Amino acid sequence: MTTQKRPALRVAVVGAGPAGLYAVGQLLDQVDVDVDVDVLERLPTPHGLVRAGVAPDHPLKKRVIDNMFEFYLDHPRVRFFGNVELGDRVVPADLALWYDAVIYAVGASDDRKLGIPGEDLVGSYAAREFVAWYNGHPDFSDRQFDLSSERAVIVGTGNVALDVARILTCDLEVLRQTEIADYALDTLSRSKIKEVLILARRSHMQGAFNNPELEELGESSTVAVELRNATLTPEQQCLEQQLDWIDRRKVATLKKLQQRQLENPEKRIVFQFLTSPERILGDERVAGVSLQSNRLVGDSPDTLAIEGTGETTEVATGLVFRSIGYRGNALADLPFYDSTGTIPNALGRVLQHNEILPGVYVTGWIKRGPSGVIGSNKKCARETTSCLLEDLAAGRLKGDVLSPVAVEAELRQRCKALVTQSDWHRIDSAERLAGTAQSRPRVKFTDRASLLLAAGVPE
Amino acid sequence: MPYVITSPCVADYSCLEICPVDCISPNPDDDAFDHAEQLYIDPDRCIDCAACVDACPVNAIYKQELLPPRWTHYAEVNRDYFRNAEKRIAVVQETSL
Numbered sequence: 001m002t003t004q005k006r007p008a009l010r011v012a013v014v015g016a017g018p019a020g021l022y023a024v025g026q027l028l029d030q031v032d033v034d035v036d037v038d039v040l041e042r043l044p045t046p047h048g049l050v051r052a053g054v055a056p057d058h059p060l061k062k063r064v065i066d067n068m069f070e071f072y073l074d075h076p077r078v079r080f081f082g083n084v085e086l087g088d089r090v091v092p093a094d095l096a097l098w099y100d101a102v103i104y105a106v107g108a109s110d111d112r113k114l115g116i117p118g119e120d121l122v123g124s125y126a127a128r129e130f131v132a133w134y135n136g137h138p139d140f141s142d143r144q145f146d147l148s149s150e151r152a153v154i155v156g157t158g159n160v161a162l163d164v165a166r167i168l169t170c171d172l173e174v175l176r177q178t179e180i181a182d183y184a185l186d187t188l189s190r191s192k193i194k195e196v197l198i199l200a201r202r203s204h205m206q207g208a209f210n211n212p213e214l215e216e217l218g219e220s221s222t223v224a225v226e227l228r229n230a231t232l233t234p235e236q237q238c239l240e241q242q243l244d245w246i247d248r249r250k251v252a253t254l255k256k257l258q259q260r261q262l263e264n265p266e267k268r269i270v271f272q273f274l275t276s277p278e279r280i281l282g283d284e285r286v287a288g289v290s291l292q293s294n295r296l297v298g299d300s301p302d303t304l305a306i307e308g309t310g311e312t313t314e315v316a317t318g319l320v321f322r323s324i325g326y327r328g329n330a331l332a333d334l335p336f337y338d339s340t341g342t343i344p345n346a347l348g349r350v351l352q353h354n355e356i357l358p359g360v361y362v363t364g365w366i367k368r369g370p371s372g373v374i375g376s377n378k379k380c381a382r383e384t385t386s387c388l389l390e391d392l393a394a395g396r397l398k399g400d401v402l403s404p405v406a407v408e409a410e411l412r413q414r415c416k417a418l419v420t421q422s423d424w425h426r427i428d429s430a431e432r433l434a435g436t437a438q439s440r441p442r443v444k445f446t447d448r449a450s451l452l453l454a455a456g457v458p459e
Numbered sequence: 460m461p462y463v464i465t466s467p468c469v470a471d472y473s474c475l476e477i478c479p480v481d482c483i484s485p486n487p488d489d490d491a492f493d494h495a496e497q498l499y500i501d502p503d504r505c506i507d508c509a510a511c512v513d514a515c516p517v518n519a520i521y522k523q524e525l526l527p528p529r530w531t532h533y534a535e536v537n538r539d540y541f542r543n544a545e546k547r548i549a550v551v552q553e554t555s556l
Binding site: 219 | 472
Protein backbone atom coordinates (compact mmCIF):
# COMPACT_ATOMS: atom_id res chain seq x y z
CA MET A 1 0.00 0.00 0.00
CA THR A 2 1.45 3.34 -0.99
CA THR A 3 0.64 6.47 0.92
CA GLN A 4 1.19 9.99 -0.25
CA LYS A 5 0.84 13.46 1.14
CA ARG A 6 -2.31 15.25 -0.03
CA PRO A 7 -2.77 19.01 -0.03
CA ALA A 8 -6.43 18.78 0.99
CA LEU A 9 -7.53 17.31 4.32
CA ARG A 10 -9.08 13.87 3.71
CA VAL A 11 -11.99 13.02 5.96
CA ALA A 12 -14.35 10.04 6.04
CA VAL A 13 -17.82 10.51 7.45
CA VAL A 14 -19.48 7.22 8.38
CA GLY A 15 -23.25 7.49 8.13
CA ALA A 16 -25.18 9.59 5.60
CA GLY A 17 -27.97 10.74 7.91
CA PRO A 18 -28.45 14.31 9.16
CA ALA A 19 -25.62 13.97 11.72
CA GLY A 20 -23.06 12.98 9.09
CA LEU A 21 -24.29 15.34 6.39
CA TYR A 22 -24.30 18.36 8.70
CA ALA A 23 -20.67 17.47 9.50
CA VAL A 24 -19.98 17.43 5.75
CA GLY A 25 -21.60 20.86 5.46
CA GLN A 26 -19.48 22.28 8.26
CA LEU A 27 -16.30 20.93 6.65
CA LEU A 28 -17.21 22.37 3.23
CA ASP A 29 -17.80 25.76 4.86
CA GLN A 30 -14.13 26.06 5.85
CA VAL A 31 -12.26 28.83 4.05
CA ASP A 32 -8.77 28.26 5.44
CA VAL A 33 -8.52 24.61 4.55
CA ASP A 34 -9.76 22.46 1.67
CA VAL A 35 -11.47 19.33 2.86
CA ASP A 36 -12.22 16.27 0.72
CA VAL A 37 -14.95 14.15 2.24
CA ASP A 38 -15.98 10.56 1.55
CA VAL A 39 -19.36 9.66 3.02
CA LEU A 40 -19.71 5.94 3.75
CA GLU A 41 -23.19 4.54 4.31
CA ARG A 42 -24.38 1.01 5.06
CA LEU A 43 -27.58 1.40 3.02
CA PRO A 44 -27.61 1.98 -0.75
CA THR A 45 -29.39 5.30 -0.05
CA PRO A 46 -28.35 8.41 1.89
CA HIS A 47 -30.34 10.65 4.27
CA GLY A 48 -30.80 8.28 7.20
CA LEU A 49 -33.82 9.05 9.34
CA VAL A 50 -34.97 11.91 7.12
CA ARG A 51 -35.73 9.21 4.55
CA ALA A 52 -36.62 6.33 6.89
CA GLY A 53 -37.70 8.04 10.13
CA VAL A 54 -39.53 11.31 9.37
CA ALA A 55 -43.17 10.37 8.80
CA PRO A 56 -44.34 10.19 5.18
CA ASP A 57 -47.11 12.72 5.91
CA HIS A 58 -44.42 15.25 6.88
CA PRO A 59 -43.04 16.00 3.40
CA LEU A 60 -42.06 19.54 4.36
CA LYS A 61 -39.42 18.33 6.81
CA LYS A 62 -38.01 16.09 4.07
CA ARG A 63 -37.28 19.20 1.99
CA VAL A 64 -34.04 19.48 3.95
CA ILE A 65 -32.81 16.69 1.64
CA ASP A 66 -33.23 18.61 -1.62
CA ASN A 67 -32.50 22.04 -0.20
CA MET A 68 -29.39 21.14 1.74
CA PHE A 69 -28.18 17.56 2.07
CA GLU A 70 -28.17 16.75 -1.67
CA PHE A 71 -26.27 19.98 -2.26
CA TYR A 72 -23.54 18.69 0.08
CA LEU A 73 -23.46 15.23 -1.52
CA ASP A 74 -23.26 16.73 -5.02
CA HIS A 75 -20.35 18.99 -4.04
CA PRO A 76 -17.21 18.27 -6.10
CA ARG A 77 -15.18 17.69 -2.92
CA VAL A 78 -17.63 15.06 -1.65
CA ARG A 79 -18.05 11.43 -2.67
CA PHE A 80 -20.87 9.12 -1.54
CA PHE A 81 -20.19 5.41 -1.13
CA GLY A 82 -23.34 3.54 -0.22
CA ASN A 83 -23.85 -0.13 0.57
CA VAL A 84 -20.64 -0.15 2.64
CA GLU A 85 -21.10 -1.81 5.99
CA LEU A 86 -18.32 -1.41 8.51
CA GLY A 87 -17.21 -4.42 10.49
CA ASP A 88 -16.26 -7.14 8.05
CA ARG A 89 -14.58 -6.17 4.79
CA VAL A 90 -13.91 -2.61 5.91
CA VAL A 91 -13.06 -1.90 9.53
CA PRO A 92 -12.35 1.32 11.49
CA ALA A 93 -8.61 0.47 11.42
CA ASP A 94 -8.71 0.63 7.59
CA LEU A 95 -10.34 4.05 7.65
CA ALA A 96 -7.74 5.27 10.15
CA LEU A 97 -5.05 4.35 7.59
CA TRP A 98 -6.86 5.79 4.58
CA TYR A 99 -7.93 9.18 5.97
CA ASP A 100 -6.59 12.07 8.06
CA ALA A 101 -9.69 11.88 10.20
CA VAL A 102 -12.84 9.79 10.50
CA ILE A 103 -16.16 11.07 11.86
CA TYR A 104 -18.59 8.38 12.99
CA ALA A 105 -22.20 9.50 12.61
CA VAL A 106 -23.82 6.09 12.79
CA GLY A 107 -26.90 7.10 14.78
CA ALA A 108 -28.91 4.86 17.06
CA SER A 109 -30.11 1.68 15.40
CA ASP A 110 -31.59 0.02 18.49
CA ASP A 111 -34.19 1.06 21.04
CA ARG A 112 -34.72 1.08 24.78
CA LYS A 113 -36.67 -1.85 26.15
CA LEU A 114 -39.47 -1.70 28.72
CA GLY A 115 -37.95 -4.49 30.78
CA ILE A 116 -41.34 -5.98 31.66
CA PRO A 117 -42.64 -9.55 31.25
CA GLY A 118 -44.25 -10.32 27.90
CA GLU A 119 -42.22 -7.77 25.99
CA ASP A 120 -41.05 -10.45 23.54
CA LEU A 121 -44.50 -11.81 22.66
CA VAL A 122 -45.62 -11.70 19.03
CA GLY A 123 -47.48 -8.39 18.68
CA SER A 124 -45.09 -6.44 20.88
CA TYR A 125 -42.70 -4.27 18.89
CA ALA A 126 -40.52 -1.22 18.99
CA ALA A 127 -42.15 1.84 17.43
CA ARG A 128 -38.77 2.20 15.70
CA GLU A 129 -39.41 -1.04 13.75
CA PHE A 130 -42.89 0.05 12.69
CA VAL A 131 -41.60 3.46 11.59
CA ALA A 132 -38.77 1.89 9.55
CA TRP A 133 -41.32 -0.52 8.04
CA TYR A 134 -43.87 2.05 6.88
CA ASN A 135 -41.01 4.17 5.55
CA GLY A 136 -39.76 1.32 3.36
CA HIS A 137 -36.39 0.75 5.08
CA PRO A 138 -34.88 -2.28 3.28
CA ASP A 139 -33.97 -4.01 6.57
CA PHE A 140 -37.59 -3.84 7.77
CA SER A 141 -39.66 -4.19 4.60
CA ASP A 142 -40.25 -7.91 5.13
CA ARG A 143 -41.83 -7.40 8.56
CA GLN A 144 -45.48 -8.22 9.15
CA PHE A 145 -47.66 -6.16 11.46
CA ASP A 146 -51.03 -7.59 12.38
CA LEU A 147 -53.47 -4.68 12.63
CA SER A 148 -56.54 -6.87 13.24
CA SER A 149 -56.97 -5.76 16.84
CA GLU A 150 -59.40 -2.88 17.52
CA ARG A 151 -56.96 -1.24 19.87
CA ALA A 152 -53.23 -0.57 19.59
CA VAL A 153 -51.25 0.48 22.66
CA ILE A 154 -48.22 2.78 22.46
CA VAL A 155 -45.97 3.14 25.49
CA GLY A 156 -44.34 6.59 25.57
CA THR A 157 -45.31 10.10 24.51
CA GLY A 158 -42.47 11.33 22.29
CA ASN A 159 -42.84 12.51 18.71
CA VAL A 160 -42.27 8.95 17.46
CA ALA A 161 -45.25 7.78 19.55
CA LEU A 162 -47.37 10.53 18.01
CA ASP A 163 -46.15 9.67 14.50
CA VAL A 164 -47.18 6.03 15.00
CA ALA A 165 -50.56 7.04 16.47
CA ARG A 166 -51.18 9.40 13.56
CA ILE A 167 -50.20 6.85 10.88
CA LEU A 168 -52.38 4.16 12.53
CA THR A 169 -55.42 6.45 12.46
CA CYS A 170 -54.68 8.48 9.34
CA ASP A 171 -57.14 8.79 6.49
CA LEU A 172 -55.90 6.43 3.76
CA GLU A 173 -56.58 9.02 1.08
CA VAL A 174 -54.06 11.28 2.80
CA LEU A 175 -51.46 8.52 3.05
CA ARG A 176 -51.96 7.55 -0.59
CA GLN A 177 -50.52 10.92 -1.57
CA THR A 178 -47.32 10.33 0.38
CA GLU A 179 -44.15 8.30 -0.12
CA ILE A 180 -45.26 5.67 2.44
CA ALA A 181 -44.27 2.13 1.39
CA ASP A 182 -46.91 0.47 -0.79
CA TYR A 183 -47.06 -2.66 1.36
CA ALA A 184 -47.70 -0.46 4.41
CA LEU A 185 -50.62 1.21 2.62
CA ASP A 186 -51.97 -2.23 1.82
CA THR A 187 -51.68 -3.41 5.44
CA LEU A 188 -53.17 -0.16 6.78
CA SER A 189 -56.10 -0.44 4.37
CA ARG A 190 -57.05 -3.69 6.11
CA SER A 191 -56.48 -2.29 9.62
CA LYS A 192 -59.25 -2.84 12.19
CA ILE A 193 -57.73 -0.39 14.64
CA LYS A 194 -60.29 2.05 16.04
CA GLU A 195 -58.41 3.23 19.09
CA VAL A 196 -54.77 4.05 19.76
CA LEU A 197 -54.09 4.14 23.48
CA ILE A 198 -51.00 6.16 24.38
CA LEU A 199 -49.66 5.32 27.83
CA ALA A 200 -47.78 8.03 29.70
CA ARG A 201 -45.99 7.12 32.91
CA ARG A 202 -45.97 10.76 33.96
CA SER A 203 -48.58 13.53 33.98
CA HIS A 204 -50.13 15.57 31.17
CA MET A 205 -47.74 18.39 32.12
CA GLN A 206 -44.72 16.22 31.28
CA GLY A 207 -45.44 14.94 27.78
CA ALA A 208 -42.34 14.25 25.70
CA PHE A 209 -44.07 15.29 22.43
CA ASN A 210 -43.39 18.67 20.82
CA ASN A 211 -46.11 21.25 20.23
CA PRO A 212 -46.19 21.00 16.41
CA GLU A 213 -46.74 17.22 16.47
CA LEU A 214 -49.39 17.58 19.17
CA GLU A 215 -51.22 20.41 17.36
CA GLU A 216 -51.30 18.31 14.23
CA LEU A 217 -53.65 15.79 15.88
CA GLY A 218 -56.24 18.58 15.81
CA GLU A 219 -56.12 18.79 12.02
CA SER A 220 -57.97 15.51 11.56
CA SER A 221 -61.75 15.67 11.31
CA THR A 222 -62.17 11.92 11.76
CA VAL A 223 -59.94 11.18 14.75
CA ALA A 224 -61.04 12.29 18.23
CA VAL A 225 -58.55 12.86 21.04
CA GLU A 226 -59.39 11.84 24.58
CA LEU A 227 -57.41 12.54 27.75
CA ARG A 228 -57.47 10.33 30.84
CA ASN A 229 -56.05 11.21 34.25
CA ALA A 230 -55.37 14.80 33.19
CA THR A 231 -57.19 16.50 36.04
CA LEU A 232 -55.24 17.86 38.99
CA THR A 233 -56.16 17.95 42.65
CA PRO A 234 -57.18 21.44 43.89
CA GLU A 235 -53.78 21.80 45.61
CA GLN A 236 -51.95 20.92 42.39
CA GLN A 237 -53.92 23.19 40.09
CA CYS A 238 -51.44 26.07 40.31
CA LEU A 239 -48.77 23.79 38.79
CA GLU A 240 -50.04 24.32 35.25
CA GLN A 241 -49.46 28.06 35.57
CA GLN A 242 -45.91 27.54 36.81
CA LEU A 243 -44.82 25.50 33.78
CA ASP A 244 -42.41 27.03 31.30
CA TRP A 245 -43.81 28.50 28.10
CA ILE A 246 -43.35 25.40 25.91
CA ASP A 247 -44.99 23.06 28.43
CA ARG A 248 -47.86 25.53 29.07
CA ARG A 249 -48.50 25.52 25.33
CA LYS A 250 -48.59 21.71 25.33
CA VAL A 251 -51.14 21.62 28.16
CA ALA A 252 -53.30 24.23 26.42
CA THR A 253 -53.10 22.24 23.17
CA LEU A 254 -54.05 18.99 24.93
CA LYS A 255 -57.13 20.66 26.41
CA LYS A 256 -58.08 22.17 23.07
CA LEU A 257 -57.79 18.74 21.45
CA GLN A 258 -60.10 17.21 24.03
CA GLN A 259 -62.68 19.96 23.68
CA ARG A 260 -63.04 19.56 19.94
CA GLN A 261 -66.51 18.37 18.96
CA LEU A 262 -66.34 15.94 16.06
CA GLU A 263 -69.58 14.75 14.52
CA ASN A 264 -68.87 11.10 13.91
CA PRO A 265 -65.27 10.36 14.73
CA GLU A 266 -64.20 7.11 13.10
CA LYS A 267 -61.23 6.58 15.37
CA ARG A 268 -59.75 7.99 18.51
CA ILE A 269 -56.39 8.57 20.11
CA VAL A 270 -56.48 8.28 23.89
CA PHE A 271 -53.75 9.73 26.08
CA GLN A 272 -53.82 7.88 29.39
CA PHE A 273 -51.50 9.71 31.75
CA LEU A 274 -50.04 8.49 35.04
CA THR A 275 -50.13 4.88 33.87
CA SER A 276 -47.24 2.40 33.59
CA PRO A 277 -47.42 -0.95 31.80
CA GLU A 278 -46.33 -3.64 34.21
CA ARG A 279 -46.83 -6.77 32.12
CA ILE A 280 -47.77 -7.60 28.55
CA LEU A 281 -50.34 -10.36 28.69
CA GLY A 282 -50.79 -13.33 26.36
CA ASP A 283 -49.52 -16.85 25.71
CA GLU A 284 -47.78 -16.58 22.37
CA ARG A 285 -49.39 -13.44 21.08
CA VAL A 286 -50.15 -10.20 22.84
CA ALA A 287 -53.68 -10.27 24.27
CA GLY A 288 -53.56 -7.29 26.61
CA VAL A 289 -51.53 -5.14 28.93
CA SER A 290 -51.64 -5.00 32.70
CA LEU A 291 -51.41 -1.37 33.83
CA GLN A 292 -50.45 0.24 37.08
CA SER A 293 -51.79 3.65 38.10
CA ASN A 294 -49.41 6.34 39.28
CA ARG A 295 -50.04 9.48 41.25
CA LEU A 296 -48.32 12.82 40.91
CA VAL A 297 -46.36 14.16 43.85
CA GLY A 298 -44.40 17.41 44.27
CA ASP A 299 -45.38 21.03 44.59
CA SER A 300 -43.44 22.70 41.77
CA PRO A 301 -42.83 21.77 38.11
CA ASP A 302 -39.16 21.09 38.90
CA THR A 303 -39.84 18.61 41.68
CA LEU A 304 -42.73 16.68 40.12
CA ALA A 305 -42.39 12.95 40.57
CA ILE A 306 -44.68 9.96 40.27
CA GLU A 307 -45.29 7.05 42.58
CA GLY A 308 -47.26 3.88 41.98
CA THR A 309 -50.66 3.67 43.67
CA GLY A 310 -50.65 -0.14 43.64
CA GLU A 311 -53.92 -0.08 41.73
CA THR A 312 -53.84 -2.21 38.58
CA THR A 313 -56.16 -2.63 35.60
CA GLU A 314 -56.06 -4.57 32.33
CA VAL A 315 -56.66 -3.43 28.83
CA ALA A 316 -57.25 -5.73 25.83
CA THR A 317 -55.06 -5.29 22.76
CA GLY A 318 -53.23 -7.35 20.16
CA LEU A 319 -50.57 -4.79 19.39
CA VAL A 320 -48.11 -2.98 21.66
CA PHE A 321 -45.45 -0.52 20.53
CA ARG A 322 -42.79 0.61 22.94
CA SER A 323 -41.70 4.14 22.11
CA ILE A 324 -39.43 5.14 24.95
CA GLY A 325 -36.34 6.08 23.00
CA TYR A 326 -33.83 4.96 20.41
CA ARG A 327 -30.52 3.52 21.54
CA GLY A 328 -27.09 3.38 19.91
CA ASN A 329 -25.32 0.10 19.09
CA ALA A 330 -21.63 -0.72 19.46
CA LEU A 331 -19.75 -0.43 16.16
CA ALA A 332 -16.97 -2.89 15.33
CA ASP A 333 -14.03 -2.37 17.70
CA LEU A 334 -14.77 1.25 18.58
CA PRO A 335 -15.18 2.06 22.29
CA PHE A 336 -18.80 2.04 23.53
CA TYR A 337 -20.66 2.99 26.69
CA ASP A 338 -23.32 0.37 27.17
CA SER A 339 -25.18 2.37 29.82
CA THR A 340 -25.86 5.30 27.48
CA GLY A 341 -25.62 3.57 24.11
CA THR A 342 -23.05 6.11 22.95
CA ILE A 343 -19.38 6.19 21.95
CA PRO A 344 -17.41 7.86 24.77
CA ASN A 345 -16.14 11.25 23.64
CA ALA A 346 -15.04 14.71 24.69
CA LEU A 347 -16.80 17.33 22.51
CA GLY A 348 -16.75 14.77 19.70
CA ARG A 349 -13.18 13.45 20.13
CA VAL A 350 -13.49 9.72 20.73
CA LEU A 351 -12.06 8.49 24.02
CA GLN A 352 -10.63 5.07 24.74
CA HIS A 353 -9.82 4.40 28.39
CA ASN A 354 -10.19 8.16 28.91
CA GLU A 355 -7.46 8.87 26.32
CA ILE A 356 -8.21 10.71 23.08
CA LEU A 357 -7.99 8.47 20.01
CA PRO A 358 -6.24 10.75 17.48
CA GLY A 359 -8.17 11.39 14.28
CA VAL A 360 -11.36 9.63 15.44
CA TYR A 361 -14.53 11.65 16.03
CA VAL A 362 -18.26 11.19 16.58
CA THR A 363 -21.30 13.32 15.95
CA GLY A 364 -25.08 12.98 16.22
CA TRP A 365 -26.97 10.41 18.29
CA ILE A 366 -24.01 8.06 18.72
CA LYS A 367 -22.21 11.04 20.33
CA ARG A 368 -24.86 12.67 22.51
CA GLY A 369 -27.68 10.10 22.69
CA PRO A 370 -30.97 10.06 20.79
CA SER A 371 -32.46 13.49 21.37
CA GLY A 372 -33.34 16.72 19.63
CA VAL A 373 -34.70 17.67 16.22
CA ILE A 374 -32.98 17.47 12.82
CA GLY A 375 -31.15 20.80 13.30
CA SER A 376 -29.78 19.77 16.70
CA ASN A 377 -27.32 17.75 14.65
CA LYS A 378 -25.95 20.91 13.04
CA LYS A 379 -24.84 22.32 16.39
CA CYS A 380 -23.52 18.89 17.35
CA ALA A 381 -21.55 18.62 14.07
CA ARG A 382 -20.18 22.13 14.52
CA GLU A 383 -18.68 21.14 17.86
CA THR A 384 -17.11 17.98 16.42
CA THR A 385 -15.70 19.59 13.28
CA SER A 386 -14.29 22.48 15.36
CA CYS A 387 -12.32 19.92 17.37
CA LEU A 388 -11.15 18.24 14.17
CA LEU A 389 -9.94 21.52 12.69
CA GLU A 390 -8.30 22.49 15.96
CA ASP A 391 -6.45 19.16 15.93
CA LEU A 392 -5.39 19.79 12.34
CA ALA A 393 -4.02 23.23 13.24
CA ALA A 394 -2.18 21.79 16.24
CA GLY A 395 -0.57 19.08 14.10
CA ARG A 396 -2.40 16.27 15.87
CA LEU A 397 -3.60 14.59 12.65
CA LYS A 398 -1.15 12.17 11.09
CA GLY A 399 -1.07 13.51 7.51
CA ASP A 400 -0.37 10.20 5.72
CA VAL A 401 -3.37 9.21 3.67
CA LEU A 402 -4.38 7.07 0.75
CA SER A 403 -5.24 8.95 -2.45
CA PRO A 404 -8.94 9.27 -3.32
CA VAL A 405 -8.43 6.95 -6.29
CA ALA A 406 -6.72 4.34 -4.13
CA VAL A 407 -9.49 4.53 -1.51
CA GLU A 408 -12.15 3.93 -4.14
CA ALA A 409 -10.16 0.99 -5.52
CA GLU A 410 -9.91 -0.50 -2.01
CA LEU A 411 -13.65 -0.08 -1.47
CA ARG A 412 -14.55 -1.60 -4.83
CA GLN A 413 -12.30 -4.54 -4.17
CA ARG A 414 -13.76 -5.19 -0.72
CA CYS A 415 -17.43 -4.32 -1.15
CA LYS A 416 -19.53 -5.65 -3.97
CA ALA A 417 -22.16 -3.34 -5.37
CA LEU A 418 -20.74 -0.03 -4.24
CA VAL A 419 -23.33 2.75 -4.73
CA THR A 420 -21.91 6.16 -5.72
CA GLN A 421 -23.70 9.50 -5.75
CA SER A 422 -24.57 9.15 -9.45
CA ASP A 423 -25.90 5.64 -8.77
CA TRP A 424 -28.05 7.07 -5.96
CA HIS A 425 -29.28 9.75 -8.39
CA ARG A 426 -30.55 6.92 -10.60
CA ILE A 427 -32.47 5.42 -7.66
CA ASP A 428 -33.79 8.86 -6.74
CA SER A 429 -34.94 9.67 -10.28
CA ALA A 430 -36.64 6.32 -10.74
CA GLU A 431 -38.49 6.72 -7.43
CA ARG A 432 -39.62 10.23 -8.32
CA LEU A 433 -40.69 9.17 -11.79
CA ALA A 434 -42.80 6.36 -10.36
CA GLY A 435 -44.23 8.89 -7.91
CA THR A 436 -45.20 11.34 -10.67
CA ALA A 437 -47.45 8.76 -12.26
CA GLN A 438 -49.34 8.39 -8.96
CA SER A 439 -49.23 12.06 -7.87
CA ARG A 440 -46.93 11.15 -5.00
CA PRO A 441 -43.51 12.62 -4.14
CA ARG A 442 -41.92 9.24 -4.88
CA VAL A 443 -42.57 5.53 -4.76
CA LYS A 444 -39.76 3.94 -2.79
CA PHE A 445 -37.81 0.83 -3.64
CA THR A 446 -37.98 -1.09 -0.39
CA ASP A 447 -35.49 -3.94 -0.71
CA ARG A 448 -31.80 -4.00 -1.45
CA ALA A 449 -32.12 -5.96 -4.68
CA SER A 450 -34.49 -3.48 -6.32
CA LEU A 451 -32.51 -0.52 -4.96
CA LEU A 452 -29.32 -1.90 -6.51
CA LEU A 453 -31.11 -2.72 -9.74
CA ALA A 454 -32.39 0.86 -9.96
CA ALA A 455 -28.89 2.11 -9.15
CA GLY A 456 -27.56 0.13 -12.09
CA VAL A 457 -25.12 -1.61 -9.78
CA PRO A 458 -24.79 -5.35 -10.35
CA GLU A 459 -25.15 -7.29 -7.10
CA MET B 460 -45.40 42.87 8.43
CA PRO B 461 -42.72 40.63 9.95
CA TYR B 462 -41.75 37.13 8.90
CA VAL B 463 -42.89 34.13 10.95
CA ILE B 464 -41.35 30.69 11.49
CA THR B 465 -43.90 27.86 11.34
CA SER B 466 -44.02 24.31 12.64
CA PRO B 467 -42.05 22.48 9.90
CA CYS B 468 -38.94 24.26 11.34
CA VAL B 469 -36.19 21.73 12.07
CA ALA B 470 -34.05 24.21 14.08
CA ASP B 471 -31.32 24.13 11.41
CA TYR B 472 -30.48 27.83 12.31
CA SER B 473 -29.40 28.79 8.76
CA CYS B 474 -31.91 31.65 9.13
CA LEU B 475 -30.26 32.88 12.31
CA GLU B 476 -26.84 32.84 10.65
CA ILE B 477 -28.01 35.06 7.81
CA CYS B 478 -30.33 37.44 9.74
CA PRO B 479 -28.77 40.94 9.53
CA VAL B 480 -30.50 42.21 12.69
CA ASP B 481 -30.09 39.14 14.86
CA CYS B 482 -33.81 38.84 15.57
CA ILE B 483 -34.06 35.01 15.54
CA SER B 484 -33.85 32.89 18.71
CA PRO B 485 -32.71 30.73 20.39
CA ASN B 486 -29.07 30.97 19.33
CA PRO B 487 -27.24 27.61 19.12
CA ASP B 488 -24.71 29.03 21.59
CA ASP B 489 -27.47 29.31 24.22
CA ASP B 490 -28.54 26.39 26.38
CA ALA B 491 -32.14 27.15 25.40
CA PHE B 492 -31.33 25.88 21.89
CA ASP B 493 -30.83 22.35 23.17
CA HIS B 494 -34.47 22.14 24.25
CA ALA B 495 -35.93 24.21 21.42
CA GLU B 496 -38.72 22.72 19.32
CA GLN B 497 -38.12 25.34 16.64
CA LEU B 498 -36.71 28.84 16.19
CA TYR B 499 -38.73 32.07 16.41
CA ILE B 500 -38.56 35.54 14.80
CA ASP B 501 -38.98 38.61 17.02
CA PRO B 502 -41.72 40.57 15.20
CA ASP B 503 -40.64 43.82 16.84
CA ARG B 504 -37.10 43.59 15.49
CA CYS B 505 -37.67 41.89 12.11
CA ILE B 506 -36.95 44.33 9.24
CA ASP B 507 -38.80 42.30 6.57
CA CYS B 508 -35.67 41.65 4.52
CA ALA B 509 -36.68 38.02 3.75
CA ALA B 510 -33.09 36.76 3.89
CA CYS B 511 -34.23 33.96 6.22
CA VAL B 512 -36.87 32.75 3.76
CA ASP B 513 -34.30 31.61 1.23
CA ALA B 514 -31.94 30.26 3.89
CA CYS B 515 -34.54 27.94 5.43
CA PRO B 516 -33.95 24.37 4.17
CA VAL B 517 -37.58 23.35 4.80
CA ASN B 518 -39.34 26.53 3.61
CA ALA B 519 -40.88 27.06 7.05
CA ILE B 520 -40.74 30.88 7.00
CA TYR B 521 -43.58 33.06 5.70
CA LYS B 522 -44.44 36.73 5.60
CA GLN B 523 -47.07 37.14 8.29
CA GLU B 524 -49.95 38.05 5.96
CA LEU B 525 -49.12 35.11 3.70
CA LEU B 526 -49.18 32.44 6.41
CA PRO B 527 -51.05 29.31 5.30
CA PRO B 528 -54.34 28.97 7.24
CA ARG B 529 -53.14 26.01 9.32
CA TRP B 530 -50.28 28.12 10.66
CA THR B 531 -51.78 31.60 11.12
CA HIS B 532 -51.48 31.17 14.91
CA TYR B 533 -47.71 30.94 14.54
CA ALA B 534 -47.56 34.76 14.29
CA GLU B 535 -48.74 34.77 17.90
CA VAL B 536 -46.50 31.82 18.83
CA ASN B 537 -43.42 33.68 17.53
CA ARG B 538 -44.42 36.91 19.34
CA ASP B 539 -45.28 35.00 22.50
CA TYR B 540 -41.86 33.33 22.61
CA PHE B 541 -40.17 36.72 22.91
CA ARG B 542 -42.72 38.01 25.45
CA ASN B 543 -41.75 35.08 27.61
CA ALA B 544 -38.06 35.50 26.90
CA GLU B 545 -38.23 39.29 27.47
CA LYS B 546 -36.95 39.09 31.00
CA ARG B 547 -33.97 37.02 29.93
CA ILE B 548 -33.19 39.33 26.97
CA ALA B 549 -33.39 42.39 29.27
CA VAL B 550 -30.79 40.81 31.54
CA VAL B 551 -28.50 40.02 28.61
CA GLN B 552 -28.78 43.59 27.22
CA GLU B 553 -28.02 45.09 30.61
CA THR B 554 -24.87 43.03 30.99
CA SER B 555 -23.69 43.79 27.46
CA LEU B 556 -24.13 47.57 27.87
